[in-house]
Amino acid sequence: MSKPKSKKKISRRKFLKGTGTALAVATAAPRIQTQTPVETVPKTSIRVTINGAERRVDVEDRWTLVELLRDHLNLTGTKIGCDRGECGACTVLLDGRPVYSCSNLAVWADGRSVQTVEGLAQNGRLDPLQQAFIDHDAPQCGFCTSGQLMCAKGLLNRNAHPTADEVRAGMTGNLCRCAGYNHYVEAVLAASKGGAR
Amino acid sequence: MNVVGKPQPRIDALERVTGKATYTNDIHLDGMLYARILRSPHPHARIRRIDVSKALALPGVKTVLTNENCQIVFGAGGIAGGQQYNDEIKKITKQRRYVFNNPVRFVGEPVAAVAALNRHVAEEALRLIQVDYEELPFVLEPEDALKQDAVKIWPEGNLSLNQRNEAQPMTTRRGDVQEGFQASDLVFEDHYSTAFVHNAQMEPRSCVAHWEGDKLTLYTPTQGISNCRQDVARDLGMPQDKVQIICQYMGGGFGNKNQNQDADLITAMLAKQAGAPVKLEYTRKDDFIGVHGRWPTVQYYKVGVTRDGMLKAIQLRGYSGMGGYRKNTGAIGGIDIYQCPHIESVIYPVYTNKTVSGNFRGPEYPQGYYGIESMMDDVAYKMKMDPVDFILKNMTRKSRDEVPYTNYSLEECIRRGAETFEWKKRWRPQPGSDPGPVKRGAGVSFMAFRSALGRSNAVIRLDGRGMYTVFVGVTDIGAGAKTTMAIIAAEALGVPRSKIDVVWGDTDRCPYSVGESGSRTTIQTGYAVIQAAEALKRQISEKGLPVGDSVLVGSASPNPTLEGKVRAAFAAHFVEVEVDTELGHVRVTKYLAVHDSGRIMNPLTARSQIKGGALMAIGMALHEDLIYDRRNGQPLTAGFYGDRIITHRDAPEIEVIFIESDDGYGPYGAKSIGESSKVPAVAAVANAIFNAIGRRMKDLPITRDKILGALA
Numbered sequence: 001m002s003k004p005k006s007k008k009k010i011s012r013r014k015f016l017k018g019t020g021t022a023l024a025v026a027t028a029a030p031r032i033q034t035q036t037p038v039e040t041v042p043k044t045s046i047r048v049t050i051n052g053a054e055r056r057v058d059v060e061d062r063w064t065l066v067e068l069l070r071d072h073l074n075l076t077g078t079k080i081g082c083d084r085g086e087c088g089a090c091t092v093l094l095d096g097r098p099v100y101s102c103s104n105l106a107v108w109a110d111g112r113s114v115q116t117v118e119g120l121a122q123n124g125r126l127d128p129l130q131q132a133f134i135d136h137d138a139p140q141c142g143f144c145t146s147g148q149l150m151c152a153k154g155l156l157n158r159n160a161h162p163t164a165d166e167v168r169a170g171m172t173g174n175l176c177r178c179a180g181y182n183h184y185v186e187a188v189l190a191a192s193k194g195g196a197r
Numbered sequence: 198m199n200v201v202g203k204p205q206p207r208i209d210a211l212e213r214v215t216g217k218a219t220y221t222n223d224i225h226l227d228g229m230l231y232a233r234i235l236r237s238p239h240p241h242a243r244i245r246r247i248d249v250s251k252a253l254a255l256p257g258v259k260t261v262l263t264n265e266n267c268q269i270v271f272g273a274g275g276i277a278g279g280q281q282y283n284d285e286i287k288k289i290t291k292q293r294r295y296v297f298n299n300p301v302r303f304v305g306e307p308v309a310a311v312a313a314l315n316r317h318v319a320e321e322a323l324r325l326i327q328v329d330y331e332e333l334p335f336v337l338e339p340e341d342a343l344k345q346d347a348v349k350i351w352p353e354g355n356l357s358l359n360q361r362n363e364a365q366p367m368t369t370r371r372g373d374v375q376e377g378f379q380a381s382d383l384v385f386e387d388h389y390s391t392a393f394v395h396n397a398q399m400e401p402r403s404c405v406a407h408w409e410g411d412k413l414t415l416y417t418p419t420q421g422i423s424n425c426r427q428d429v430a431r432d433l434g435m436p437q438d439k440v441q442i443i444c445q446y447m448g449g450g451f452g453n454k455n456q457n458q459d460a461d462l463i464t465a466m467l468a469k470q471a472g473a474p475v476k477l478e479y480t481r482k483d484d485f486i487g488v489h490g491r492w493p494t495v496q497y498y499k500v501g502v503t504r505d506g507m508l509k510a511i512q513l514r515g516y517s518g519m520g521g522y523r524k525n526t527g528a529i530g531g532i533d534i535y536q537c538p539h540i541e542s543v544i545y546p547v548y549t550n551k552t553v554s555g556n557f558r559g560p561e562y563p564q565g566y567y568g569i570e571s572m573m574d575d576v577a578y579k580m581k582m583d584p585v586d587f588i589l590k591n592m593t594r595k596s597r598d599e600v601p602y603t604n605y606s607l608e609e610c611i612r613r614g615a616e617t618f619e620w621k622k623r624w625r626p627q628p629g630s631d632p633g634p635v636k637r638g639a640g641v642s643f644m645a646f647r648s649a650l651g652r653s654n655a656v657i658r659l660d661g662r663g664m665y666t667v668f669v670g671v672t673d674i675g676a677g678a679k680t681t682m683a684i685i686a687a688e689a690l691g692v693p694r695s696k697i698d699v700v701w702g703d704t705d706r707c708p709y710s711v712g713e714s715g716s717r718t719t720i721q722t723g724y725a726v727i728q729a730a731e732a733l734k735r736q737i738s739e740k741g742l743p744v745g746d747s748v749l750v751g752s753a754s755p756n757p758t759l760e761g762k763v764r765a766a767f768a769a770h771f772v773e774v775e776v777d778t779e780l781g782h783v784r785v786t787k788y789l790a791v792h793d794s795g796r797i798m799n800p801l802t803a804r805s806q807i808k809g810g811a812l813m814a815i816g817m818a819l820h821e822d823l824i825y826d827r828r829n830g831q832p833l834t835a836g837f838y839g840d841r842i843i844t845h846r847d848a849p850e851i852e853v854i855f856i857e858s859d860d861g862y863g864p865y866g867a868k869s870i871g872e873s874s875k876v877p878a879v880a881a882v883a884n885a886i887f888n889a890i891g892r893r894m895k896d897l898p899i900t901r902d903k904i905l906g907a908l909a
């Protein structure tokens with residue numbers, strides 16, 4: 001990591017004064033900036049389409065895509081299971097293809113389209129995959145579920161009617177420690193047979 | 198039954214598929230700091246000096262904790278004699294674990310913690326903390342640790358002390374094994390060993406702490422909010438009502454998130470010292486080496502049988518590697534599923550300089566069952582008996598040959614399973630007899646798992662709209678506790694499930710519950726829900742339905758007991774594998790799990806649990822292993838990739854049959870489910886591999902290189 005070029009001094013007193021009042025859980029509207037910058041780190045302004053809406057965001061060059069989504073756009077449906085490209089819990093669609101958002105920098109999303117689990121349901125209607133996941137009890141603890149959904153969505157984008165083996169191969173980068181694998185595969189096959197797309 | 202027993206989706210399924218379910222790391226508080234932990238890079242070392250001045254000088258760093266400014270006992274992290282930490286034990290134990298210890302006893306032990314304005318600054322600060330270590334000799338294997346010249350990890354030696362501070366193994370005896378061996382026609386001896394495997398739940402540990410005056414609120418993934426509150430209050434010296442634990446959704450745990458963890462105490466202390474809310478996030482590696490996994494074991498068996506295949510004596514001498522601290526008993530379970538007049542079990546829980554061992558789905562059983570069930574399978578083969586016949590002849594019929602079970606279906610599980618699986622067709626009377634380089638074989642294993650009754654609480658409120666709100670202190674580890682409570686409430690109240698709301702996961706709103714451990718939630722809290730529903734119905738019959746703003750409340754705190762009986766869930770697993778003898782690759786080609794878990798509250802979610810436990814066990818049988826470098830004591834496979842948990846591609850279909858029973862206890866006869874399917878599964882896979890290749894695999898995991906080595 002490069003040395004900070006200049007340091008913005010914030011005293012402990014000043015910091016506490018500014019933050020000590022409202023300690024509620026944030027469930028409100030998305031915010032772009034939640035962390036107080038303490039050093040000048042390289043930033044880039046990017047234009048990115050998130051769940052169909054184009055937006056311009058200033059991102060620190062060191063942010064991963066999942067960091068941007070979770071911490072700065074309040075899209076916490078995408079989970080971090082390992083932060084090093086091993087588990088798939090952070091899977092999102094980048095231009096329609098599944099990627100590990102922990103292993104992509106936010107700046108790389110410039111000019112591209114990102115779809116997260118929050119963007120799956122359309123006009124209040126669940127995606128057939130979401131309904132199938134519910135019906136087949138695919139999620140147990142649910143922590144890998146967003147990633148499984150997005151990977152399955154990407155798979156069905158490429159191959160609308162996969163076989164069970166194709167589903168397993170396509171989703172093998174998405175781990176589930178509850179090992180709900182049987183039900184995930186059943187659910188994806190059921191959704192693909194529904195003829196929804 | 199109107200609601201119980203009908204397959205139904207979870208009440209929170211929508212939240213889980215839309216990303217709206219709030220897990221601990223999704224909590225954001227305004228002004229929140231981010232925390233990171235510096236961990237020991239050495240397996241055993243004394244800290245001469247820690248210099249945190251450079252870290253504190255980094256702009257954005259708010260506070261740093263080390264053992265110099267934070268001396269808090271982590272009670273649940275180092276229990277005495279395998280017993281839960283209480284005030285009595287806290288007073289007497291000589292082997293006390295602090296949040297930050299000196300010396301450090303394993304790679305990954307916390308040395309310092311930092312809270313800073315963002316996670317990048319916190320990570321930078323860790324690099325600026327200078328620790329002067331005096332490296333000490335280390336020992337990794339439990340049997341080595343008991344040798345005379347082994348380095349002492351604790352001043353009292355490496356055999357963990359019991360509750361009376363005595364260095365004694367855990368010993369159980371029934372009858373007299375020497376007499377049993379004399380009465381035997383044949384005596385067999387062998388040994389088996391098992392690896393450290395990590396819980397590896399998908400959600401890494403995180404915690405958010407904030408203080409309002411002297412009240413602490415902790416958002417933390419815990420399997421038991423009530424126990425977590427009790428532990429945090431005890432360790433921080435606070436009254437329980439000043440601690441609030443909130444856990445709405447959690448990403449699995451499998452025992453890794455029982456009670457409280459040092460992460461909770463560290464986050465609370467960082468927040469207190471910084472005067473701001475703090476979020477601590479573990480990396481995946483932190484989680485692997487900084488919490489706990491299943492204890493590795495070495496098991497020496499001696500078994501005596503008569504010529505007609507009746508067991509006369511079982512002797513076990515076992516060693517369990519507890520890591521630097523003893524977080525659980527280190528027991529090795531399984532012998533008790535055999536009916537045998539003479540039994541002796543002597544288990545040594547031993548300190549090592551590996552990461553700490555603790556609860557993981559059926560804590561002492563999957564590894565113990567692998568040992569005893571492999572041993573018995575081998576005895577059956579050597580006596581030219583079909584293993585199924587050997588089991589039917591020798592399996593438990595009364596608990597420890599004495600106390601009757603509330604119901605007994607083990608024989609039905611085995612017979613039904615053998616028939617459905619077509620055991621006679623799939624099992625090879627001559628192991629390894631398939632011609633080809635790819636050989637098939639079948640294995641069997643069975644189990645009995647405690648389903649004890651116990652205390653819990655529930656409150657149900659009926660309002661003027663006709664909605665019933667059930668308050669229960671459960672969290673939802675993934676097993677579906679909330680849904681199960683709603684199903685039981687609907688059944689007991691005689692209303693549709695849509696009329697039930699469940700409030701859970703918050704100690705300020707919910708009464709005590711035992712938590713999601715020991716497969717007890719449905720039995721204990723489910724029973725309390727029925728009792729609370731009865732109390733509410735009595736109120737309704739006395740006062741009529743509430744109207745307008747009025748409410749009626751029913752509550753119950755039952756503590757049912759069993760007199761002279763034992764409750765157990767039973768199961769038998771049948772597995773067929775295919776082993777490529779040129780590549781050493783094992784593929785599970787058929788898997789059948791037959792379970793009596795009493796009455797099934799929700800077949801949809803119950804099936805998920807049985808399948809998940811069996812699949813997880815296939816991973817334990819075939820690849821999971823936290824491997825250490827013997828030269829330097831470094832863990833080499835801490836992470837999903839290195840540890841190789843099972844993936845979509847490896848996962849076979851698991852067929853599940855429930856043999857439902859109602860023994861008259863628990864909620865509508867429900868017995869335990871969650872841990873049970875993992876218990877016999879590892880042994881069944883190992884036995885199938887033996888049947889396929891004719892070589893007994895005695896060391897977990899059964900990796901390709903070991904198979905090729907055995908065949909060479």
